[in-house]
Structures are given as C-alpha cells and as structure tokens.
Amino acid sequence: MTKKKSMQNMSYEEAFQELETIVQQLESGDLPLEESLDFFERGQSLGKYCSDLLEKAELTLKKLAPSENGAFAEVDFLLEEE
C-alpha cells in the first residue's frame, strides 16, 4: 500500500511518481473494490496537486555569498543586480 504522505509536503517528483504508480496498480486489475476507489480518489488529488504546483510556481533565485566562517550562505538574489 502506498505511504499516505501528506500531500502538501510532497515534491512534484514524488507526487507525479505516486500518480504513475497508482495508475499502474489500477491497471494490473486485482484490487478489491474499495481499494480501487481509494486509489482513484488519491490519484485525482495527486493530479490536481501537480497541476497546481506547476501553475502557481515561481522561480526562486538565490545566490551563494561567503559568510564569516568561510562557508557559504544562501541569500536572495535579484536579477537586476547592476
């Protein structure tokens, strides 16, 4: 059975892969009726989640700047810099 991870935390990749898995399992055909229903609903939710992610996403820009101890910190980055 799939691990029912809370959908909000899933990456696009995870969500889409789960959707594909669900489709494959339904295709293989031997599920009890109730499980089929559950899978179907979850698949619909995952599909919608993926679509939403794509639609609402905005590219996040960061820049590596050296910090005190010699390591690097990620700071926000504006494209219009100079």
Next chain:
Amino acid sequence: MQPCGSLCAKGLLLHDAGRLDLPLQQRGQIQLTLPSVLGMLRLVKTISFLDQQTPYWSVTEITSYIRQSLESDYRLQDIWISGEVSNISRPASGHLYFTIKDSGASLRCVMWRSQAAQLARLPQTGERMQAHGHISVYEAGGTYQLYADTLRAAGEGEAFREFLRVKSLLEAEGLFEAERKRDLPVFPQRIGIVASPTSAGLQDVLHVLERRFPLATAILSPTPVQGEEAPAKIVSAIEALNSALAIDVILIVRGGGSAEDLRAFNAEDVVRAIAGSTAPTITGIGHETDLILADFAADRRAPTPSAAAEVAVPDRQALYVNIYEQRLALKTIFQEGLRGKRKMLEQCMARLRFASPRVRIANARQRVDDHLRQLGIVISHHIDLHRQEISTLSRTLNAIGPAKVLARGYALVLQKEDHTIIRSVHQVKTGSTILVNVSDGSFDAAVTGIDHALDEKAVYRTDSGLE
C-alpha cells in the same frame, strides 16, 4: 648557437660562400654586417686585383649574391619569430608591412596581400606576436626582410600547447570517459549556476528556468569567467555549490567569446573541478568551433547557456500533458475496472439464479403436480373400474334379486316393527301388523286369518275355535 629555426640576431651565418671561406667559431660568430662584408669584399677585390680578377662587384651583383646566400640557408626558410610588433602599414596594395623587434634588434617584415587578407585581424602596435616565414633580401631597398605567411598572437602558441598537454593528461586519467557521465535528475529542485552575475548568459538561463520549470530554486555561485583570476574563482564557485545543501545539478555557463576569452575553461584546475563535482554538471559555454575541455569533463554539454538550462529541466508544458495523460488513464482504467466488476457481478447473479432453491421448489412442485395428475388419472380409472364392477354386480344382483321375484307376483312380508322377514305362519297372529313389499312399493296389512295349509308341522283338526 641559437637553436635552428630562429634568427640569430647577432649576425648572418655564411657558409661555403665560394670565394669566401671563413671559419665559424663556436662562440661569438664573426660579427658580419653588410658593411663588413663589403669591407671584406674590398679586401677580396684587393686580393683579386692582385690576381688580376674582376676588380669590382656591382651593387646588384653583391646584393644578389647576398640574397642567394641567405636563401640557400635552409635554416632561414622556415622560421618562427617572436617579438613586439610596430610600424604597421597597409597601403592600398593590400600588402602588410611591419617591424618585429625586441630589446636587441629589429626585423622588417612583409606579408603579401593574399595572406594578409586571411588574418582575422590586424596586429596592433606593441602587441607581442609570432610570425612565420622565410628570410630574404629586398634588393631594391638593400634590406633583408622576413617574408611572413602567418601571424599570430604570442599567447596562442603557448595556449594551444597547454591545451594539448592538459587534454592528453586528463584523457589518460580517464576523466573524459563516457562511462563516467552521470544521469541528470529528471526534476531538479535545486539548480546551481556557475556564471558571471552580470552576464547575458545568466539571464538566458534564468529566463529558460522560469518558463520551463519554475518549481525549482536557482542558486547562483558568482564568478568571473575570463581573465587571470577566472580559473581559480571558477573552481571555488563549483566547490562552494558542492558544499552547499543538496544541489541537484550544476550549470556552468558563459556566453560566446574568443578563444582567449574562453581560456579559463581549458585550465586544468577548472576541468578537474568539473569532472570531480559531486553534483552532475552541464556546461553551456558558447563557442563555435574550438574544443573546450570543460565540455569533455561535464556530464552533459550544451552549445549555449539557454540550451544548458533546457537540458537541465523538463518543460512545464510537457509536464502538463503528462499529468493530463495520467489522469485520463486513471479515469479510463478505473471505469473499465468498474465495468469489469459489474460484469462479474451479473455473471454471478445469473449463476445464482440458476442454482437457486426456487427452481428446485418449482421443479419439485411440478413433479408433485405431475404425480397428482397421474394419481388422479389412476384413481379415476380405478373408480371407473369399480363402477363397472358395481354395475356388473348390480346387474347380477338384480338378476338374482327379489325385484324380479316380486315382479312375478310374489310379495315380501316383514314384521312391521322390526322388519323381520316373515316366512312362517308361526311368526304372526291374527291382528298383527305386517309390512308387505310388492314389486312397486309396500303397504301395511293386518293379519286377519291364518291358514296352516302348507305347514308340515300342522296337526289335522277341525276348524273349531282356533285362535
């Protein structure tokens, strides 16, 4: 002696000049200049004068002689000269004239129009250049010159040698092997970018990422991409990304430029850093024809920064299509599954109906009905048979029964009270009531007289007061 192929600025080398047979010394050649040659020729002239030979050289003769001497020296026919260029002129003829010099001497050069036309650009005064050609004499001007066929910037030769050195070294170490190339992640969430922060290449990359896969986070590791400090800074930029958190892929990009501009991406350190990167690398360095070692070391190479970004991420539009297809498949498969299940259910119901006790009951009922019917038939039959028997018996009975007897006129006489059959006169007395059955009915009667006429037991008496 200077190595073969380079001009000895200290003087001309004459050998086997025919009339002049001058010994060459190991150190410090005889300082020969044209004036000193002429001086020697004067000496020869003096000697030959003594010999009664041709007393004078003409200028043409001597100059021609010098020219032939130079041209017969194979070491002067295929040489590279390195120095600083100046006095550049290119008159209408198209030929290129310039001087190449260093601190000790200078050399006039000429490059004919056809070869000069092939130069990518003209040299500039003060530029360090390398020229290739042969030495000869411009007789009309009384000068010796380099007749140049090739001219290149001084760095280029070294750069190319360095390129070859690094290439064969790293190739031998296996850094360019195809098996080393890693697969790129399909959905990179964190994309590192090594680029100059002000470059158009970076802008291109970010636009492509925004358009195709805005889900990602782009992390710039800024660095100069040309100049002296570029190689070291590029290496640091790559290492910084590799030490940062969970970078899925690194793009190393810069826009197009000359071979000199792109030098940093052939530097051994840079190429090693790319090959050794923990995250997979994609190079997007704009160059048309030259080979760039960084491209060989990366896991993927792309011709431009934009192309590198396109390789790195999937296209949002294509992803939408994928999602749509999956959802469609989901629905279709689910509905088909339902249909399948429904069909199975109906089949089961059919079998159930077929196997239901109702049927057996109905069957049984039918059998009962059949039996009953059968029974009815049989009983009827029996009853008929009986009836027949009864009527037969009845007829028989009738035949032998009292009715016929009565019809013949006999009467059946019974006691009135108990219907006992009266057979004998002894059963009655005068006055008793009797019932008389005749053929068509019965009537009551009273005995009015008795006659013992047929009685065997009667005693013969006279009829005197017998009661």
